[in-house]
Structure formats: C-alpha cells, structure tokens
Amino acid sequence: MNYLKNKRILLGVTGGIAVYKSPDLVRRLKEQGAIVKVVMTKAAQAFVTPLTFQAVSGQAVHTELLDADTESAMGHIDLARWAELIIIAPTTADFIARLTVGMADDLLTTLCLASTAPIVLAPAMNQQMWRAAITQENCHRLQQRGITLLTPDEGSQACGEVGAGRMPEPLAIVAHLQNFLTPHRLAGRKVLITAGATREDIDPVRFISNRSSGKMGYAIANAAIAEGADVILISGNSNLPPPANAQLISVYSAQDMYEAVMFNIESADIFIAAAAVADYRPAQVAIQKLKKTAQAELHLPLERTTDILGEVAKLEKRPFTVGFAAETQNVANYAWEKLSRKKLNMIAANQVGKNQGFDMDENALLVLWEGGEQDLGYGLKQDLAVDLLDLVIKRFMLTKHTDKVTA
The missing domain is CATH 3.40.50.10300 (CoaB-like)
Known part of the structure; x- marks a missing residue:
C-alpha cells in the first residue's frame, strides 16, 4: 500500500553538497502522490536556488522566518500546522546541533519546534564529522525525543574521503518514509x-x-x-x-x-x-x-x-x-x-x-x-x-x- 499518497510533507533542506539530491527526492515523493512543500536554509541556497525546488514541487519555496505574505507574518506556524511529516534532507551536523539545543533562529528550526508532526532526519556530512562524539551524542538525544534519524550511506565523499556520511539516495529515503508511515497493525504480535x-x-x-x-x-x-x-x-x-x-x-x-x-x-x-x-x-x-x-x-x-x-x-x-x-x-x-x-x-x-x-x-x-x-x-x-x-x-x-x- 502507498502511505505517501496525499500526505502533506515538508522537506527541509540545509546547506551541504548533498543538496543536489534533494530536488530528485521531491520528484520521487510526488511520484508517490505526496504533496511537498520545501523550506530552505540560507546555506542551502548557496548550493541550489529556490527556483529549482519550486519547479519540481509546484509549490512556493519558503526561506524566511517572518513572511509578510502570510497572515500576521507567522509563516512558520502556518507551515507547522500544515505538515503531516517533516523530512530534512540533507541534515548537516550544524543543524543537528542547533535542533538538539532547541535553537529557533531561522524558519526551519523554528517550525520544527512549532510542529507536532513527526520529524525524520537524513544526515549528510564529512565522515569524521559524523563519527565525532558530539555529533553522535546529539543524535542520541534527538532520538530520545522521538526524532527519527536515517543511517547515512558509506562511500566516497565530495571531500575525497571515504566513510559513512553520505545522504541516502532519494529512492531509499522514500522507502524509509513508506515504512515509517505504515500503520503498526502487528504491534504486540x-x-x-x-x-x-x-x-x-x-x-x-x-x-x-x-x-x-x-x-x-x-x-x-x-x-x-x-x-x-x-x-x-x-x-x-x-x-x-x-x-x-x-x-x-x-x-x-x-x-x-x-x-x-x-x-x-x-x-x-x-x-x-x-x-x-x-x-x-x-x-x-x-x-x-x-x-x-x-x-x-x-x-x-x-x-x-x-x-x-x-x-x-x-x-x-x-x-x-x-x-x-x-x-x-x-x-x-x-x-x-x-x-x-x-x-x-x-x-x-x-x-x-x-x-x-x-x-x-x-x-x-x-x-x-x-x-x-x-x-x-x-x-x-x-x-x-x-x-x-x-x-x-x-x-x-x-x-x-x-x-x-x-x-
């Protein structure tokens, strides 16, 4: 069964080289019938323009915390209420750290705090940054709060190093989300x-x-x-x-x-x-x-x-x-x-x-x-x-x- 059909999904995009995979993730989610809105951090816009995501999603892309075009300039509240699922891909080490301590200094971190929707993170970073004790500690704390972290892929990285830290491929993320949304009808069985x-x-x-x-x-x-x-x-x-x-x-x-x-x-x-x-x-x-x-x-x-x-x-x-x-x-x-x-x-x-x-x-x-x-x-x-x-x-x-x- 397709549990992504008609699902309202908010895709958060943070600043890392793996951003190039994110437009394809939008396309794959839409193939499953999902309705996708995109929120980009300032750093993410240095890699890919909002226009790219607007073209593949068919929706306006959100980048600012205080959006004068929304009622009472409370765009983060509107998005937080709209989303049924939040997926952040790629998720940088910086964003993981800021989310762990409850920062709300941009649109993406703020709506994560303001939303009751489940949050899924797809980490993507240098292999040593991923292995760093503080990153692993932050990930553990987020998981204790009910946030889901996907396991990053292993392989060659843009920096030339090899190891774990690659963002999972879009099709793999879609499969994870399907599993995540599947009703647990056999719980206790x-x-x-x-x-x-x-x-x-x-x-x-x-x-x-x-x-x-x-x-x-x-x-x-x-x-x-x-x-x-x-x-x-x-x-x-x-x-x-x-x-x-x-x-x-x-x-x-x-x-x-x-x-x-x-x-x-x-x-x-x-x-x-x-x-x-x-x-x-x-x-x-x-x-x-x-x-x-x-x-x-x-x-x-x-x-x-x-x-x-x-x-x-x-x-x-x-x-x-x-x-x-x-x-x-x-x-x-x-x-x-x-x-x-x-x-x-x-x-x-x-x-x-x-x-x-x-x-x-x-x-x-x-x-x-x-x-x-x-x-x-x-x-x-x-x-x-x-x-x-x-x-x-x-x-x-x-x-x-x-x-x-x-x-």
Missing part, C-alpha cells in the same frame, strides 16, 4: 517466518539443496517489522544480510528447521512458511567422502523429511498459517490442492524454473484462501511482500486471531 534453502548432507563434502535465495522470506520479515511485529526469522542457506530488528535463527537442514519452528511456534500469532525445505534427504549420510567407482550409476536412497508446514497446521492451538507453493506447472491447481489438504489459512503460489522465481529480485504471486483469491501480479519481491502481508493481516484480523480449522 509475534510473526514466525521461515526462509532460504535447507541442505541435506550426502557425505562430508556434498549435499542436496535447491536454488532458493531467501529473498522472499527476508522481504516478508522486513514488511512484518515495518508493521510493528516481533519477528523471528528461521533461515536456511542465504547470503542476505539479516533484517534489522528481527531475531535470526540460522539452520542447516530440514530437521534443524523443523526443530527451530516447533520450539518457537507456541508463542507465534502468524506463521509464514516461505522457506524452500527439502522434501527428501539421503537415508544414510556417509561418514567419509564417497569415492568415484567403476560403476556407471550411483544409487542414492532417499527418505522423506518432516513436513514442517503440515505439522504446524495440525497443532490444536496453531497460529494463522500461511504456506507457499512453488510450482513449475499448473500453479493454481496445485496451490488449491495444497491449501485444502493441509488445511492452511492462506497460500501464496508462484511459478519457478529457469530464470524464474528462485534467486531473482522479481516474482509473481497468486494468493489463495478458502472462498477467495487475489493475484498480486509481477513485481519486486520487496513490494510483493508488503502486498502479501497486507492480505495476511486482513485475513488474520477477520478470523479474530483464532483458527477454526481442525486437523
């Missing part, structure tokens, strides 16, 4: 998610696995965190960085994942099984590496692994249970059959194969539940995760958090 691929050993060197990257499960974890959930992510093999604010439990095999799920399932409100779990494993694992012989064929007996999703679905007091169906053909038919056979609350189906589904940034999802379905279409997994979780939350709330399906 625990969501248990599986992701990635399991591995089943043949011998100390070889194993059976699949092409899953974990991208879908990790994206769902991030979406759940944005909704305020307490997230436990049980992950098989994946090279992805762990989602911030999630409890990550790394596992190796299907049995490891089963044990981790069952250990944590009792306290879960929602269980989303996005992992690609092996259906079979070698019946016997060789202690030493299997050597090539003169035989043309090698027979490798396999045995079934425990059906994690099925075991969860059979629990007397189970959470709202969501499965995944990755198929190479007859996607909808197989998904409906799996939904019914395992008595799931919901299933997300997608087609996989060569250059499709696994290990890709994009996917296509068809979501099914008893009496309904919704095609989420094709898109980035991070976007599909948000849309899928929205459906999960709505169905979860509709069942009033109880599972009436019996095994």
Whole structure:
C-alpha cells in the first residue's frame, strides 16, 4: 500500500553538497502522490536556488522566518500546522546541533519546534564529522525525543574521503518514509517466518539443496517489522544480510528447521512458511567422502523429511498459517490442492524454473484462501511482500486471531 499518497510533507533542506539530491527526492515523493512543500536554509541556497525546488514541487519555496505574505507574518506556524511529516534532507551536523539545543533562529528550526508532526532526519556530512562524539551524542538525544534519524550511506565523499556520511539516495529515503508511515497493525504480535534453502548432507563434502535465495522470506520479515511485529526469522542457506530488528535463527537442514519452528511456534500469532525445505534427504549420510567407482550409476536412497508446514497446521492451538507453493506447472491447481489438504489459512503460489522465481529480485504471486483469491501480479519481491502481508493481516484480523480449522 502507498502511505505517501496525499500526505502533506515538508522537506527541509540545509546547506551541504548533498543538496543536489534533494530536488530528485521531491520528484520521487510526488511520484508517490505526496504533496511537498520545501523550506530552505540560507546555506542551502548557496548550493541550489529556490527556483529549482519550486519547479519540481509546484509549490512556493519558503526561506524566511517572518513572511509578510502570510497572515500576521507567522509563516512558520502556518507551515507547522500544515505538515503531516517533516523530512530534512540533507541534515548537516550544524543543524543537528542547533535542533538538539532547541535553537529557533531561522524558519526551519523554528517550525520544527512549532510542529507536532513527526520529524525524520537524513544526515549528510564529512565522515569524521559524523563519527565525532558530539555529533553522535546529539543524535542520541534527538532520538530520545522521538526524532527519527536515517543511517547515512558509506562511500566516497565530495571531500575525497571515504566513510559513512553520505545522504541516502532519494529512492531509499522514500522507502524509509513508506515504512515509517505504515500503520503498526502487528504491534504486540509475534510473526514466525521461515526462509532460504535447507541442505541435506550426502557425505562430508556434498549435499542436496535447491536454488532458493531467501529473498522472499527476508522481504516478508522486513514488511512484518515495518508493521510493528516481533519477528523471528528461521533461515536456511542465504547470503542476505539479516533484517534489522528481527531475531535470526540460522539452520542447516530440514530437521534443524523443523526443530527451530516447533520450539518457537507456541508463542507465534502468524506463521509464514516461505522457506524452500527439502522434501527428501539421503537415508544414510556417509561418514567419509564417497569415492568415484567403476560403476556407471550411483544409487542414492532417499527418505522423506518432516513436513514442517503440515505439522504446524495440525497443532490444536496453531497460529494463522500461511504456506507457499512453488510450482513449475499448473500453479493454481496445485496451490488449491495444497491449501485444502493441509488445511492452511492462506497460500501464496508462484511459478519457478529457469530464470524464474528462485534467486531473482522479481516474482509473481497468486494468493489463495478458502472462498477467495487475489493475484498480486509481477513485481519486486520487496513490494510483493508488503502486498502479501497486507492480505495476511486482513485475513488474520477477520478470523479474530483464532483458527477454526481442525486437523
């Protein structure tokens, strides 16, 4: 869902070389349907003119504390009341320091004090200035007051140095704001998610696995965190960085994942099984590496692994249970059959194969539940995760958090 649509956003621009990114940020916010007004400090105008921001925002740009064109010359009060969200990008070390001590000596600092709207800062400065103890202390004090600070990017800087202090890219800021504005519908709820691929050993060197990257499960974890959930992510093999604010439990095999799920399932409100779990494993694992012989064929007996999703679905007091169906053909038919056979609350189906589904940034999802379905279409997994979780939350709330399906 787009929580920026029709949102009244005040963009504050302070004086730093990263100002060149700010007009693009205005454009990206407007693409999301936001209404953007810009306030510039005197230093910011030394880098980019107000006319530039007026052109991209379609709104008058504000630069003076006492604006004779507003009623009673109280422009900062008008803007403070208008704004539903204040984002300052870039935010210099100087502005952070002045905001920390409550300065109100220009339009931007004054309206920050006069507004009840949430404030988000996107720091941008020299890497040593960012690392300085006083800057970090100021940031900590602002966070204690409820002001949100985005983490600056790392990389080469205009001064020629390398390190943390770059203003996040406009698209990244837009994504942060979307997450920031997302209603925390899962606050106080625990969501248990599986992701990635399991591995089943043949011998100390070889194993059976699949092409899953974990991208879908990790994206769902991030979406759940944005909704305020307490997230436990049980992950098989994946090279992805762990989602911030999630409890990550790394596992190796299907049995490891089963044990981790069952250990944590009792306290879960929602269980989303996005992992690609092996259906079979070698019946016997060789202690030493299997050597090539003169035989043309090698027979490798396999045995079934425990059906994690099925075991969860059979629990007397189970959470709202969501499965995944990755198929190479007859996607909808197989998904409906799996939904019914395992008595799931919901299933997300997608087609996989060569250059499709696994290990890709994009996917296509068809979501099914008893009496309904919704095609989420094709898109980035991070976007599909948000849309899928929205459906999960709505169905979860509709069942009033109880599972009436019996095994």
